Amino acid sequence: MLKVQKFVTGPLRSNTYLVYKDGAAEAALIDPMRGKERIKAFAANLGLKITSVLITHGHFDHCLEARDWQQEGAKVTVHEADAERLNGGQNLGAVFGVVVPPCKADILVKDGDHIVAAGIDFKVIHTPGHSPGSCCYLAETCLFSGDTLFAGTVGRTDFEGGSYQDILQSVQKLFALQGDYTVYPGHEDTTTLQRERNENCTVREIQD
Numbered sequence: 001m002l003k004v005q006k007f008v009t010g011p012l013r014s015n016t017y018l019v020y021k022d023g024a025a026e027a028a029l030i031d032p033m034r035g036k037e038r039i040k041a042f043a044a045n046l047g048l049k050i051t052s053v054l055i056t057h058g059h060f061d062h063c064l065e066a067r068d069w070q071q072e073g074a075k076v077t078v079h080e081a082d083a084e085r086l087n088g089g090q091n092l093g094a095v096f097g098v099v100v101p102p103c104k105a106d107i108l109v110k111d112g113d114h115i116v117a118a119g120i121d122f123k124v125i126h127t128p129g130h131s132p133g134s135c136c137y138l139a140e141t142c143l144f145s146g147d148t149l150f151a152g153t154v155g156r157t158d159f160e161g162g163s164y165q166d167i168l169q170s171v172q173k174l175f176a177l178q179g180d181y182t183v184y185p186g187h188e189d190t191t192t193l194q195r196e197r198n199e200n201c202t203v204r205e206i207q208d
Contacts, residue, residue, distance in 0.1 A: 052117030056146025058085025082133025129167020
């Protein structure tokens with residue numbers, strides 16, 4: 001069973017997730033905004049080395065410390081459609097007065113790919129809408145949804161490259177997954193996929 005530790009960091013209160021298995025020596029980090037030293041110390045206290053960084057999309061509040069972790073030896077993964085955002089493109093840093101150190105990802109993924117990070121199999125689900133390269137990572141009973149799916153709503157689509165129609169299709173794609181999953185979004189609280197199927201305000205948009 002996977003262990004997930006959430007860290008809330010940065011001006012937009014972004015969720016960074018440390019993901020690992022019991023008894024493992026390695027961990028994966030999803031969407032590193034800030035708090036590197038605190039996260040590193042937490043991991044070290046558990047005997048974990050962070051060897052992989054998975055980015056759900058290339059906005060600054062989800063990748064600000066990606067290069068810092070890369071310099072520590074972690075491999076950075078991002079969807080191919082958001083690779084340039086991670087490497088200094090339209091990452092919204094300038095909008096918020098934040099300088100994002102450019103990071104060239106080690107691994108580029110696309111829809112349906114599987115990546116093994118820290119001994120954990122993550123399936124890549126491409127979910128454009130918030131950004132062209134937004135993706136979710138599915139691992140065991142966990143769905144890391146970035147800024148695609150939140151408790152009760154979906155991500156913004158008014159930034160460059162966003163599309164409301166695309167995000168509706170992406171949410172429908174997630175709702176079509178078999179079974180239930182714990183959903184770990186990029187901001188705010190954890191939810192479940194079944195709860196969102198039943199209660200999310202976008203369901204009526206999908207059904208119309």
